[in-house]
Amino acid sequence: MIELEAALAANLADAHPDVQRVLIDTLSVMAQACARIGEIASQGMLAQAHGWAGTHNSQGEQQKRLDLLADDCMRDALTACPHVAGWASEELENAQASPHHGQTGPLLVVYDPLDGSSNIEANISIGTIFSILPHRYRGANPGDADFMQPGHQQVAAGYVLYGPATLMVLTCRRGVLVFTLDKRAGMESARWVLTQDQVSIPIATREFAINASNQRFWEKPIQRYIAECVAGENGPRMKDFNMRWVASMVAEVHRIMTRGGVFLYPRDTREPIKPGRLRLMYEAAPMALLVQEAGGRAVNGTSELLDLIPDVLHQKVPVILGSKDEIDRIVNYHADPHENVSWQLFKTRSLFVQPQA
Ligand code: AHG
Ligand code: MN
Ligand code: MN
Numbered sequence: 001m002i003e004l005e006a007a008l009a010a011n012l013a014d015a016h017p018d019v020q021r022v023l024i025d026t027l028s029v030m031a032q033a034c035a036r037i038g039e040i041a042s043q044g045m046l047a048q049a050h051g052w053a054g055t056h057n058s059q060g061e062q063q064k065r066l067d068l069l070a071d072d073c074m075r076d077a078l079t080a081c082p083h084v085a086g087w088a089s090e091e092l093e094n095a096q097a098s099p100h101h102g103q104t105g106p107l108l109v110v111y112d113p114l115d116g117s118s119n120i121e122a123n124i125s126i127g128t129i130f131s132i133l134p135h136r137y138r139g140a141n142p143g144d145a146d147f148m149q150p151g152h153q154q155v156a157a158g159y160v161l162y163g164p165a166t167l168m169v170l171t172c173r174r175g176v177l178v179f180t181l182d183k184r185a186g187m188e189s190a191r192w193v194l195t196q197d198q199v200s201i202p203i204a205t206r207e208f209a210i211n212a213s214n215q216r217f218w219e220k221p222i223q224r225y226i227a228e229c230v231a232g233e234n235g236p237r238m239k240d241f242n243m244r245w246v247a248s249m250v251a252e253v254h255r256i257m258t259r260g261g262v263f264l265y266p267r268d269t270r271e272p273i274k275p276g277r278l279r280l281m282y283e284a285a286p287m288a289l290l291v292q293e294a295g296g297r298a299v300n301g302t303s304e305l306l307d308l309i310p311d312v313l314h315q316k317v318p319v320i321l322g323s324k325d326e327i328d329r330i331v332n333y334h335a336d337p338h339e340n341v342s343w344q345l346f347k348t349r350s351l352f353v354q355p356q357a
Helices: 004-011 017-047 065-080 212-217 220-234 249-259 280-293 324-335 342-346
Strands: 052-056 062-064 084-089 107-115 126-134 156-162 166-171 176-182 191-197 207-209 262-265 297-299 319-322
Touching: 004 017, 004 176, 004 191, 017 065, 017 107, 017 126, 017 156, 017 166, 017 176, 052 065, 062 065, 065 084, 065 107, 065 126, 084 280, 107 280, 126 249, 126 280, 156 249, 156 280, 166 249, 166 280, 207 249, 212 220, 220 324, 249 262, 249 280, 249 319, 262 324, 280 297, 280 319, 297 324, 319 324
Parallel strands: 084 107, 207 262
Antiparallel strands: 052 062, 107 126, 126 156, 156 166, 166 176, 176 191, 262 319, 297 319
16 A cells, blocks of 8 residues: 555656645645544534534635534645745635745745535535645745646646545646545544546536536526537437536546546626636635646636636636537637627626626
């Protein structure tokens, strides 16, 4: 059995030894924090992990108890890690500099401590998502602006899925590795073991995931794509599709990692200044890197997610990712002049808000 450090050392064999050390240490620390989060999640009501904490995050969303417990686990771990200069989280309004390593650490970490919060009490799979960026201006404590880097600058990204098994899926830009938390000898001696090397997402699929309750708000290219999937054998695709929606992005992406598929949380017309539901820095960008490293594709409809430069820490973006053939098709639908999407490019700017086409 190959454990986390050995697997990462082999994966990073071509990297400078200092880079290797820094990444292995940091990912090990984060993996331990996630093992702890998984343990708390698995205790559920016994650990007072269910229910609303009585507070809201800076985006106005209710914070569940487990959101805050998970955030504490990550912050404690990152505070102790000498390589991490600062972090930003879904649950914190602004980035925080490490109290001891803010000026010296070579890395920044952005994370969603608990993804799929609406599923906690229903005991459905939830997760953690993280992105590791370079701290470019060492000598100064990092602030929000230091985190505003496009996704293609990420040095590593990953998620942990707290499901029937606890899995960690990682990339250091050298393919995608899957680890399983081995708790068979008890939680005290739990360890992450490599269970799959070099994940590959099938390029074709017959499965899609979208929250269909938002259908009336979708734009025309998405209406067309989903209508064609639903028409199945009788429609232009001439084949039947299956549909899944877990409401935990981590679980949806992991299903795509295992058997292909398409996940869509597209731009919709509900709130034109908030295009989409998912956050660029700690949901879209790390998942995009993982999907791309596994041979899939991740876009906002017209551009690669990894090319988007964030304007604000909690920026929302449309997310369309998964099996490459389907994502290519959806991008083509957005580029089709008959789909009348050119005005949509202006929709995020209030002066140019247009009536629905
Ligand atoms: P979070 O729990 O971190 O706020 O993220 C939830 C996200 C994502 O995981 C999921 O795909 C989506 O929100 C679910 O949205 P709906 O509530 O519209 O189903
Ligand atoms: Mn999330
Ligand atoms: Mn979350």
